[in-house]
Amino acid sequence: MKFLQLRILTLLVFFTGTLISQAQYTETINSNRPGASQGAFSVGTGVLQLEAGGFWGNDSHSLRGTNTDILGADYALRYGLFFEALEISLIGSFEDQSTLIKIGGQDREFNQSNFKTNTLGVKYLIFDPARSIKPDEVNLYSWKANQRFKWKTLIPAIAVYAGANFTFGDNPFMFEGESRITPKFALSTQNNWSGGWVLVTNIILDKLSEVTPTYAGIVTLTHAFTPKFAGFLEYQGIISDVYADDLARTGVAYLLTDDFQLDISGLINFKNTPDRWQVAAGFSYRFDMHKTDEFMDDSYEGDRRRKRTEEIKPEPEIDN
Numbered sequence: 001m002k003f004l005q006l007r008i009l010t011l012l013v014f015f016t017g018t019l020i021s022q023a024q025y026t027e028t029i030n031s032n033r034p035g036a037s038q039g040a041f042s043v044g045t046g047v048l049q050l051e052a053g054g055f056w057g058n059d060s061h062s063l064r065g066t067n068t069d070i071l072g073a074d075y076a077l078r079y080g081l082f083f084e085a086l087e088i089s090l091i092g093s094f095e096d097q098s099t100l101i102k103i104g105g106q107d108r109e110f111n112q113s114n115f116k117t118n119t120l121g122v123k124y125l126i127f128d129p130a131r132s133i134k135p136d137e138v139n140l141y142s143w144k145a146n147q148r149f150k151w152k153t154l155i156p157a158i159a160v161y162a163g164a165n166f167t168f169g170d171n172p173f174m175f176e177g178e179s180r181i182t183p184k185f186a187l188s189t190q191n192n193w194s195g196g197w198v199l200v201t202n203i204i205l206d207k208l209s210e211v212t213p214t215y216a217g218i219v220t221l222t223h224a225f226t227p228k229f230a231g232f233l234e235y236q237g238i239i240s241d242v243y244a245d246d247l248a249r250t251g252v253a254y255l256l257t258d259d260f261q262l263d264i265s266g267l268i269n270f271k272n273t274p275d276r277w278q279v280a281a282g283f284s285y286r287f288d289m290h291k292t293d294e295f296m297d298d299s300y301e302g303d304r305r306r307k308r309t310e311e312i313k314p315e316p317e318i319d320n
Contacts, residue, residue: 007220025084025281027258031284032076034251037218037232039204040125040159040190042087044080046289051076053282054080057267059274064217070278072116080290085125089163091119095173100105112172119184121163129155137166156201175212175242182207228255232265246270251280259286 025044032038033051041084043049052075060069081088096113130257133152163184167174184206191199206214216239222232234249251265260283267278 024078025290026064029259029261029284029286030254031253031261031263033261033282033284034253034280035200035218035220035222035232035249036236036267037200037220037234038123038159038161038186038188039200040188042080042085042123042125043078043083043286045084046284046291047078047080048289049066049076049078049149049284049286051078051282051284053263055278057276057278059276060272061274062272064101064273066099066101066274067097068097068274071096074280074282081277082103086101087123088121089123090118090120092116108214114169114173115167116173117162117165117307118167119165121161121184123159123161123188125157125159127158129157131263153193154191156191159188159190162184171193177212178207182209196230198224212241214238214242233257237304245276247276259288260284 016110025047029049030041030043031049031051032162033053052073054073055070056072057070057072057187058064061068074093076089076091078087078089080086082140092112094118095116099110100107101110101114104110109289114263114291129152133155155189161184165182165184167178167180183206185208186205187203189201193199199219201220202216204214204216204217204218206216216237218234218236220232220234222230224230229252231252236247236249238245238247247269249265249267251263253261253263255261261285262281264279264281266280267276269276
C-alpha cells in the first residue's frame with residue numbers, strides 16, 4: 001500500500017510540475033489523436049468532430065501462459081457547446097480478443113468481444129494564459145532581451161474533465177462486481193511553445209466508486225515538423241490493483257485539409273505480465289459550423305482582436 005501511495009504522489013508531483021496553453025477555435029483541426037491524452041482546449045463552438053481508428057496488437061502473459069491477439073477500434077465524438085471553453089464528448093473503444101491458453105497439453109482458444117470503454121463527459125477550460133497574462137512588449141534596443149527565456153511560458157492552460165463510464169448487457173471486460181456506471185475525472189494541461197512544440201499532461205482518476213479504482217497519468221510531447229506533418233512521443237502510467245502498467249506510444253499525423261487529419265502510431269509496454277504491443281491507424285474529421293470568434297471580457301487577447309477588428313472597419317459614408 002505504501003508503494004502504491006508513493007507512485008501516486010510521484011505522478012502528482014511530476015505532472016503538476018509540468019503545467020501548460022492556446023486559443024479555443026483554430027483554423028485547422030485540433031485533434032487528440034493519435035495519442036491517448038486529452039488537450040486542454042475544446043474544438044470550439046459549433047464544431048462537431050469525429051476522431052476514430054483501428055488497432056491491432058498482442059498481449060502475451062508469462063505467468064498465465066496466455067497469448068492474446070487483439071483487434072479493435074477506438075472513437076471520440078466531440079462537440080463545442082454554448083461557449084468556447086466548454087466541450088462535451090463521447091469516447092470509447094470496441095475490442096475483439098482471441099486468447100490461446102494451454103490446458104492439458106493442448107492449446108485452447110477463447111474469444112470475446114464487446115465495447116471495452118464508453119465514457120460520456122464534459123471538459124471545461126478554467127485558465128488560459130493567452131487570455132489572462134499580458135505578453136511582453138518587444139524591446140527595440142536588444143535582440144538578446146527578446147530571445148531570453150521567459151518563465152511565464154511555463155504557465156499552462158488548465159482544463160477539468162468529468163464524465164461517466166457506462167456499460168450495458170453481459171460485458172466480458174467488466175471486472176467481477178463492477179458497477180454499470182462509474183465516475184471519471186481528469187485534469188488536463190497544455191503548453192504551446194514556439195517552434196511547433198506542444199506539451200500535454202493528464203492526471204486521471206477513474207472508477208473512484210469501485211473497490212479497485214484506477215489512477216493514471218499521461219505526458220504527450222508533440223512537434224510539428226511542417227505545417228502539415230507532426231510527430232509525438234507519449235508516456236502513460238497506470239496504477240490499480242487490477243491492472244498496472246507503463247506504456248509508451250509514438251506516431252505521426254498528416255493534415256490533408258484544414259478539417260481532415262490522418263495518423264499512424266504504435267504502443268509498447270515494459271513488463272511481461274502481459275507483454276504488450278499495438279499498431280494503429282486512424283483519422284480525425286471536423287464538421288466546422290463555427291460562426292464567430294468569442295471575445296472574452298477582461299482578456300488581453302480579446303482586447304487585441306477587438307482593436308484589430310475596429311482598425312479595419314470601413315469609414316461611414318456621409319451623405320451630401
